[in-house]
């Protein structure tokens with residue numbers, strides 16, 4: 486039976502208690518997003534109860550989607566909601582606790598604005614979802630409220646930025662075996678570049694100015710307002726191509742606002758890349774690319790590798806592969822020992838059919854990445870070897886990748902399943918996929934299962 490994890494660490498508990506104490510006042514209101522078995526709730530409740538206040542615990546009590554981590558197993562094997570409710574009761578905090586069972590983005594709609602003294606975020610850790618939680622819950626804070634959350638151990642600028650972008654793109658917060666929650670780190674750093682953190686608890690105060698969050702809130706409401714005219718697909722600029730004079734005017738105002746902000750912040754890399762991401766997130770693609778290009782020209786000569794990284798990634802997504810390759814080549818010259826950049830370059834050459842060049846690059850990456858956690862590289866090597874008919878080498882790379890990730894990496898699992906099928910081991914492939922799906926609910930894994938079942942595998946004979 487799976488072990489039930491114990492929530493936040495004792496150091497985090499101390500940091501969280503300090504924030505709650507700072508906000509302490511009679512009748513205080515605290516909201517927690519993500520309560521699990523209640524360890525973080527219990528660490529805030531003594532102060533809340535002393536003040537005759539309320540803690541609203543929001544959790545759908547179904548675990549973390551797209552995660553194959555231990556929390557998912559504990560939800561499968563235990564009644565976490567019961568454990569949570571009993572813990573609150575046993576500790577004597579029933580009258581101070583209101584449990585709201587549901588998804589954070591839905592529960593949000595039944596809570597009024599300007600009501601909370603503190604909001605603690607520890608629910609879905611994926612980039613888009615943390616962003617959504619912040620955009621939706623920030624207005625619920627009183628003007629002197631504190632917004633805080635869990636799992637922030639490093640600023641984004643101190644992480645491998647490309648790795649963070651890639652994992653967020655894969656809709657993954659943290660890869661098994663990797664030390665950072667990139668979904669949390671990226672979203673928080675982008676909204677609050679100067680965020681403070683103690684242990685792994687980040688926090689900001691609503692009284693301070695947060696221009697990047699304000700920009701995002703403004704764009705989010707414009708997006709909602711003009712939902713119908715917004716393109717659903719990334720890679721298309723919605724406002725730039727609009728002939729609607731009102732939208733064009735908004736576009737000009739937005740541009741002016743952003744350039745003012747950039748001048749004020751002296752083109753700091755974190756601010757430039759945050760705005761680039763924010764624009765990309767609302768599909769203002771052309772504007773994002775233009776902004777990054779301008780920033781690169783203004784900071785030419787200094788180390789602007791974060792800006793260049795985002796520019797290269799967005800160019801690729803917008804379909805300009807050759808310019809993206811040029812940028813990654815440049816990045817590789819700036820950071821010759823970074824296996825993540827080199828691996829990306831290999832993938833890009835592979836994508837345009839230059840497989841020999843890709844293989845040379847992957848092999849070089851492999852020698853650089855010996856002491857590095859890098860399952861994607863093993864996956865890439867596996868695919869290349871497989872295509873070249875080097876089946877033993879391919880299987881070795883993929884099985885090493887499976888071991889490194891304990892079978893949690895979607896692409897590696899899918900490729901391993903293909904290899905097993907071609908070795909006439911489709912039933913093993915099916916149980917591999919089913920085991921993964923039970924936790925991850927990943928749609929690509931489901932498609933693989935369906936394909937095998939359509940071929941008659943897994944049927945009782």
Ligand SMILES: C[S@@+](CC[C@H](N)C(=O)[O-])C[C@H]1O[C@@H](n2cnc3c(N)ncnc32)[C@H](O)[C@@H]1O
Pocket residue numbers: 491492493518519520521522523524525526543544545546547548549550556587588589590607608609610
């Ligand atoms: C990391 S745990 C919270 C741990 C808890 N704060 C503690 O330290 O004791 C995350 C919790 O968020 C919940 N959760 C994840 N995504 C959610 C969502 N979109 N809406 C509501 N709850 C969610 C999960 O069910 C899980 O119980």
